[in-house]
Amino acid sequence: MNAPVKSFDAVSVAVLPPVARLNLRIAPANLAVASAAFGLTLPTKIGQGVAKKGHAAWCLGPDEWLLHAPEADQAAIVADFTAARVKAPHSLTVISDREFTIAITGPRAQEFLSVACPLDLSRMAPGTAKRTLFDTAQVVLIRDADDAFRIEVWRSFFPHVSDLLDIALREFACGL
Amino acid sequence: MLLIHCPYCDDTLPELEFAYAGEAHIARPADPSKLSDEEWRDFLFIRSNPRGLHAERWRHINGCGRFFNALRDTVSDRFLTTYPAGHPRPDVTKLEAAE
Numbered sequence A: 001m002n003a004p005v006k007s008f009d010a011v012s013v014a015v016l017p018p019v020a021r022l023n024l025r026i027a028p029a030n031l032a033v034a035s036a037a038f039g040l041t042l043p044t045k046i047g048q049g050v051a052k053k054g055h056a057a058w059c060l061g062p063d064e065w066l067l068h069a070p071e072a073d074q075a076a077i078v079a080d081f082t083a084a085r086v087k088a089p090h091s092l093t094v095i096s097d098r099e100f101t102i103a104i105t106g107p108r109a110q111e112f113l114s115v116a117c118p119l120d121l122s123r124m125a126p127g128t129a130k131r132t133l134f135d136t137a138q139v140v141l142i143r144d145a146d147d148a149f150r151i152e153v154w155r156s157f158f159p160h161v162s163d164l165l166d167i168a169l170r171e172f173a174c175g176l
Numbered sequence B: 001m002l003l004i005h006c007p008y009c010d011d012t013l014p015e016l017e018f019a020y021a022g023e024a025h026i027a028r029p030a031d032p033s034k035l036s037d038e039e040w041r042d043f044l045f046i047r048s049n050p051r052g053l054h055a056e057r058w059r060h061i062n063g064c065g066r067f068f069n070a071l072r073d074t075v076s077d078r079f080l081t082t083y084p085a086g087h088p089r090p091d092v093t094k095l096e097a098a099e
């Protein structure tokens, strides 16, 4: 699903095309096995992210990672992890269809997100991600750059989050 | 809004991301069938409910997902410290001396 891009000078909101999303749980001691399977050295500090050749990973908890890859790679990634299971027990859950990703970009993106995000976003470094709340919906917030964020939101919460963003966008556009 | 330090994320974050989960350091009896009804009732329901320092469980549910423990003053709502689940209750006199 590609919703129309909505934007004005300072902020743009767009639903991004589908991507392969996977949730990985593995003991930190076995992380090297997962890194080899995914072809990317997974970060060990909560919040940290890494990206290489279309693959990206963020550490969300002491033993939890969010993985992104092109949709076409999903089956191969699942197969690689299945093969790695003999070396290290883990859980890899495909969550591609569970969520939508909304991109929020523009010079006032950080200020814009503060309409419903309780975090002090000035302390959030580019390249990091964390699970948090957007209003009452649990989301994963990714910061790609000073002026570029992504929100990963569950489908069932999407209408609520999307409506809030619409309202905020109209308020920003008319200078409130 | 309260700000709570998650010992796993090592970050101080808004209370909204956390859920309260009752008194800490209550160990489940190893052999419940050996307990009297009164002892079992006490384990299930009787809590210390202090006025002042309270060791309690919190969960960073809208974050890393982990349970951890906190020492909070129930009068002032001030958090003295938070620490990972499984660690012993910190010595309060040392904490206060450090301030």
Ligand SMILES: [Zn+2]
Binding pocket: B006, B007, B008, B009, B010, B060, B063, B064, B065, B066
């Ligand atoms: Zn945490």
